[in-house]
Amino acid sequence: MLRKWQFLGLGLVLGVTALCASFVGGMYFQHKDARRRLQKLIRTDPYAYYVSPKIYEVFGFFGTQDKADHRMRQIMKYGFPGLDDLRLYSDFVLSYDRRNRVAHWVCEHLQVDSIHFVRGRRGQNPYQADMSVPSNFRSELTDYRRSGFDRGHLAAAGNHHLQQNHCQDTFFLTNIAPQIGQGFNRGAWNHLERYVRNLVHRFGSVYVCTGPLYKPKQRLGGKLGVEYEMIGLNLVAVPTHFFKVIMVESKLQLGKPYMEGYVLPNAPIPDDLPLRSFLCDIREIEHYAGLKFFDGLRRSAIFGSNYPSESQVFREFG
Amino acid sequence: MLRKWQFLGLGLVLGVTALCASFVGGMYFQHKDARRRLQKLIRTDPYAYYVSPKIYEVFGFFGTQDKADHRMRQIMKYGFPGLDDLRLYSDFVLSYDRRNRVAHWVCEHLQVDSIHFVRGRRGQNPYQADMSVPSNFRSELTDYRRSGFDRGHLAAAGNHHLQQNHCQDTFFLTNIAPQIGQGFNRGAWNHLERYVRNLVHRFGSVYVCTGPLYKPKQRLGGKLGVEYEMIGLNLVAVPTHFFKVIMVESKLQLGKPYMEGYVLPNAPIPDDLPLRSFLCDIREIEHYAGLKFFDGLRRSAIFGSNYPSESQVFREFG
Missing domain, CATH: 3.40.570.10 (Extracellular Endonuclease, subunit A)
Incomplete structure (x- = not known):
């Protein structure tokens, strides 16, 4: 009997871990996706580029810094x-x-x-x-x-x-x-x-x-x-x-x-x-x-x- | 034996569903969180407010529209x-x-x-x-x-x-x-x-x-x-x-x-x-x-x- 409970416990722990990992994965995906779209905007819109450091601070959850090299950034x-x-x-x-x-x-x-x-x-x-x-x-x-x-x-x-x-x-x-x-x-x-x-x-x-x-x-x-x-x-x-x-x-x-x-x-x-x-x-x-x-x-x-x-x-x- | 496989199948489907739900949940949480921080910025920074419609479009994944009523928005x-x-x-x-x-x-x-x-x-x-x-x-x-x-x-x-x-x-x-x-x-x-x-x-x-x-x-x-x-x-x-x-x-x-x-x-x-x-x-x-x-x-x-x-x-x- 003890063995069965142990199995169940292990299963539960693994399941919860998987769920957590999936949750964080979802956050990360959404974060990456939004950031990619944002970078596209920043390349063409000078005002978006101007406020982008503040926007990145807002996004700071995963600590990002835009290193992309585009013409606006160079000039x-x-x-x-x-x-x-x-x-x-x-x-x-x-x-x-x-x-x-x-x-x-x-x-x-x-x-x-x-x-x-x-x-x-x-x-x-x-x-x-x-x-x-x-x-x-x-x-x-x-x-x-x-x-x-x-x-x-x-x-x-x-x-x-x-x-x-x-x-x-x-x-x-x-x-x-x-x-x-x-x-x-x-x-x-x-x-x-x-x-x-x-x-x-x-x-x-x-x-x-x-x-x-x-x-x-x-x-x-x-x-x-x-x-x-x-x-x-x-x-x-x-x-x-x-x-x-x-x-x-x-x-x-x-x-x-x-x-x-x-x-x-x-x-x-x-x-x-x-x-x-x-x-x-x-x-x-x-x-x-x-x-x-x-x-x-x-x-x-x-x-x-x-x-x-x-x-x-x-x-x-x- | 068949029953056992059915159980396993059901378990697998449930597990994957839970993982997917958790993933989407993670995306949603990250989305909400970033949006809340963004709104705080928009209330005080006129340039962030000016570009906010474009930023929201970038965020459009869950189709958001800022309805928050603050002084900048009113004026x-x-x-x-x-x-x-x-x-x-x-x-x-x-x-x-x-x-x-x-x-x-x-x-x-x-x-x-x-x-x-x-x-x-x-x-x-x-x-x-x-x-x-x-x-x-x-x-x-x-x-x-x-x-x-x-x-x-x-x-x-x-x-x-x-x-x-x-x-x-x-x-x-x-x-x-x-x-x-x-x-x-x-x-x-x-x-x-x-x-x-x-x-x-x-x-x-x-x-x-x-x-x-x-x-x-x-x-x-x-x-x-x-x-x-x-x-x-x-x-x-x-x-x-x-x-x-x-x-x-x-x-x-x-x-x-x-x-x-x-x-x-x-x-x-x-x-x-x-x-x-x-x-x-x-x-x-x-x-x-x-x-x-x-x-x-x-x-x-x-x-x-x-x-x-x-x-x-x-x-x-x-």
């Missing part, structure tokens, strides 16, 4: 400068200013592959309005026509040559701002873009954040004020300045990154002025733009002002 | 006008413009309870800077001092009397903008706020969205441009206009809501000008502000322009 590795109307394109992330019909900022992550020049590609890329922006906030080709301003790129077309659609995306008008042509878009701004590509060639991994500024200036009566033009039927703002904040990742393990910020006036700039005369304190750019760059990084480390010339950057940082 | 029932730097206060939701150091918009949901006047409370509520805004983007009391401008409320203090902290929160400088005092903040703007409270008394449930405008005007040479002053060391923008978009929920079941939009210049307004002369097409306000109001609603239904006088609103809508 936004150091945080969002701002959160207004975020838009993911094939090779850059953009925040759109619906009031001014010009982007707040555009973030890019550049590597040697992506800036490899492919001849003749540019000709096939026409400028076009981004129809995913509601019509009330959209800038159109007609706004720029006969305005006297160039359609200036924020994320440079020359930075996105890895795939055909990468380059095409830079021609959406969300990535375009009214720029003075002679002496700016075709001058100093172009030099700055080429300087960035040189940094990529030399150091391999560069993060760039580009955008417009509407800087206040002294007005009649000594008061400070903001003044800028608006062009076209859709009232596209003409920024007074443009900024580029550049972060170069060190090739050394544990090496500190290198940061520089430039502010150029949207005006003809004499050809003999060196780029480095437009170096600007990044905190000042943040103040005027209302943005926060590379939030996760300590600023104390290495800065543009440490190097008085460009060649010194190339020589000494690394 | 933002008809959608977010914009998504820049969202902030939840005890009785209103605000989007902060870090570039101008003034809010983009403030949304309130008003009911009769909340506007019940409590004597003497206002005196205890001092204006204060919101320390949760990074210092680089924060407006301070000193910015307004000797500026010649009133500290004008966007969400009116008189709309939030249900709890002491509700009223206190309206005195945070994030909810304040530089307004002309004589003839505006103490004149027409005050009339507009009182008119909104009358609507609440009459109809019970009113949604209000308030914010600044920086309207372009004709400049020298016939070009359109934006011009506005900035005050204080932190450069707080002085809006050229202020808007209020009002949505009154019908008391009738299936009744259509009623919408009105006002735009008042930030200037002394003669006392004899009727409020209704400042009625403005809501789509026009949206264009200048870069915002989208009560997105979920069809605009065709009932509009301010249908009623030439305020008394007619009170008489005919309901």
